[in-house]
Amino acid sequence: MADLTTNFIGITSPNPFWLASAPPTDKEYNVRRAFEAGWGGVVWKTLGEAGPPVVNVNGPRYGVVYGADRRVLGLNNIELITDRPLEVNLEEMRRVKRDWPDRALIASLMVPVNEDAWREILHRVEDTGCDGVELNFGCPHGMSERGMGSAVGQVPEYVGQVAHWCKKHSNLPVIVKLTPNITDIRKPAQAAKDGGADAVSLINTINSITSVDLDLFAPEPTIDGQGAHGGYCGPAVKPIALNMVAEIARDPATAGLPISGIGGVTTWRDAAEFMALGAGNVQVCTAAMTYGFKIVQEMISGLSQYMDDKGFTSVDQLVGRAVPNVVNWKDLNLNYVTKAKINQDDCIKCGRCYAACEDTSHQAIAMSEDRVFTVKDDECVACNLCVNVCPIEGCITMERMAAGAVDPRTGEVVREEYANWTTHPNNPGRCAAE
């Protein structure tokens, strides 16, 4: 079994699976049980200023998008930061860290944008023995209306400023948690880096309305006939999160900045994908809220098995491995010609490939009287739609055409060498091929 020990910005944990700042980490009882279940670390539920804590709604705070059999695909929430007194949280953090010294314990913080407020909270938090702080610039509802959370995260100058204060007033490693509710994720990441942050974590939740009650005509979750937008997370947001992680990992301005990957991590495979795109570890919320803490055992065994299969002896060998292969569209090889191919032995003759291609794409699949489906190579543009809609995995494959063969669709000879849009004759701004 591969060693999953992770060192993220100097903070070690037995594995790269942390619980994100959210209800699973809201109190001592939860966090102790999470550590018992095997989680490598937790980011404690976001703390606010001393004084009377925030209040939550007393009606429903979650909405869900379901897949087949009520599988939770996406979760939306209108919960705020911790609604328990600061002192209670700090005392609990201290006790838990004392009893679990090998696990990572990070304090998530959100206070108004003024230096005193940050200095004050940092001092109180340092006292708990925690391993670092995460600045919550992501929460997109409620707190943002009060000038905090994503209201900060959407303004790169504020992000850099607060990161700077935190480095100035504390020796703890600082992670800046980014909001995805922004056009270009690289800007706040760069601001965090410039402000001195040790790492960024992303994504926080995405502004969302999960559904509308068609009898009450109100968004869900509905509170007394009304609803407010919430923050979306869970498997549905993973593609968005992966892209944002990759953007930061491959931009020269931010490359090398440590990233804690968050957003829809549900299985070991999701975690491995985030890490391959540059995340040094991952954080999980919705999957734990859906299935309980035990899922970490599958994540641990799955990632170990994968690393063993690949011959990786440390998670560092996985981190960032896919980053060089994330390129811009213009860099893609236009001489890579493929054709869909249907394996007749696997085909169950449902006709979905036919309907998809015939109705909405390139009319490149033929259907015979007796329901035999075949690809017309002279029409197939290799779009992949048939592969995507076929219910049988592996039944339709994309087969590369050998160099020298003639593509029956274009009548052109498939060429061996790599050539992309930048040198394509149709490109008015092409540069001459070397």
Place this chain on the structure above:
Amino acid sequence: MRDRQLAPGIVAGRLDPAALQSNFTDLHPPLDDHEALVAADRCYFCHDAPCITACPTSIDIPLFIRQIATGTPEAAAKTILSQNILGGMCARVCPTETLCEEACVREAAEGQPVLIGRLQRYATDTLMEQGVHPFTRAAPTGRRVAVVGAGPAGLACAHRLAMKGHDVTLYDGRAKPGGLNEFGIAAYKSTDSFAAREVAWLMQGGGITLETGKRLGREITLTELQEDHDAVFLGIGLGGVNALGLSGEDREGMRDAVDFIADLRQADDLASLPVGRDVVVIGGGMTAVDAAVQAKLLGALNVTLVYRRGRERMNASRYEQDLAASKGVRIVTNATPIAVHGNGAVREVEFEYSDDDLRPTGERFRLPADQVFKAIGQALEGADLPARDGRKIAVSGPGRTSLPGVWAGGDCAAGGDDLTVTAVAEGRDAAEDIHATLMAEG
């Protein structure tokens, strides 16, 4: 009760009421809302779906399943009923394992078809429970059509004609409508008087006058009907039963399986229905299986179903055979009955082993029996019917017979399987043809 079970002869009350109650509940209990959604989610919404082709009434299965999946079972029911007005009964009795579900691509993929029949029941039950009849009649045409036989074929035909605006008189020789839905289908497939409820629901559409106790060849004649109506449809099923032609066939305890089943379907109290201790059923079709299974469920100690050819040749599907075996029915194949023994009442039936081509092997055996059910096929009854093709009424196209203005469909007409759903399809298609013909006449 134990004594009752062991008591020889044909006696009532072999099982206590609780056991009978549980034995005769729904074979496949209805899906609840969540089960229906899970089952519906498995449908791939196939293009030109093979399940539709396999359904004799060509129900748009992917569409109705999608309507269930999106929370509109009422719309799903309408999709079903527009093709098959007895979609509720068909959902319960269709041998789906040889029809739609056999063709389902998920059967090919993983041996687990989408539960089409049970989803169909979910949708139709939902609508029928609301007491809604989703169709309305077209403007009256002033045409009168006689439909003879209120079984599935006649009901489907009458309904479609009524919807087209024709006035239909539906005659049936029995006191109750429904045909074999009411008198033949196994009790655990049609529970809670479903057959009667379905007919009552269908009649809500209007335009149909039901005349029970009117039998063609007894109270009414075909010539009279032709004179009084613009068209006639015959959906009289197969009223007669084939005889074994054995010595001793008239002994006490020998019965036609269909009569036993009809008694069972009409019984108010199953505990009052007598059944033998050692029951032998002769035949290999659905009727034989139903008689055997229900005899067993009524409390017969030993039930043996004997078929003269091999298993593969049995008309009952493999699923039905397995169902019988699971209920404790013993299936003996390749054995032809040759004699019924006993003094007055039957005591034993003697068989001779035979190969699939019915060549006797000379080897014989006897089975003890105090009750024997004959289920070797039904036959068309009646004189003065249109020309025949073999043992049934000859038809061309959508049920046209040799007589002008007379159509036929269902079990009494040649061609097609003897199934409820086939009868519905034939009745419906004949109605469309009758309608087209009457309207063309102007």
